[in-house]
Amino acid sequence: MRKLYGIIGAIILALALGGCGTLQGMSEPLHGDQAATTEAPAMRNARVAVDEANASLTALNKVIGDNAETGVWTKAQAQGYLNDSKAYGKKVDAARELLRGGLLVDAKSQAEAVKALILVLHKRVADAARKEN
């Protein structure tokens, strides 16, 4: 019964945080409308994919570092997640180079593929953090 209360509490907490702006941070686009007019659509789409991937990894790294620092995870657990994040970061760097070289379709594909991997890692990290709390 206590576990059920805990689960309900976690849902209420998450929804409450959403109401005060936490979840908006995730759903809100990274770039504003004004920037969209300054570039060709193909360049824009590729750039947004690269930028979103970098922003997601930055957010993830913060969670990993904080959970290691506060003792939520063991050193080995945290290092494992950070190693994955760093590997994805290298792929995003490669996408950035493709963007710089004007290979827009390749840059976008690479960044989108990494974004999907990042989402999986985000879920693994969140699931581990939830189980530890």
Added chain:
Amino acid sequence: MDPITTAVAERGLARLVDWAFTAALAGMERAPIVAKVREMETAGTSPDEITDELQKGRQESEVEAQGKIDRVPEA
């Protein structure tokens, strides 16, 4: 049925908690990044510079997280 009850029924309670927790974790850390990008756009920073800045921020976050992990004592 209200949206939350429907979501619980459709996704299952455990999955909903996972989703909510993921969303909260990701949202909390993403919000300041979004704010910084908007600030740079308003200031007239070029898209290329913003991309470089986000890349640099990610690389710094890797170093920062590694530093925090390195300070954790071995189990």
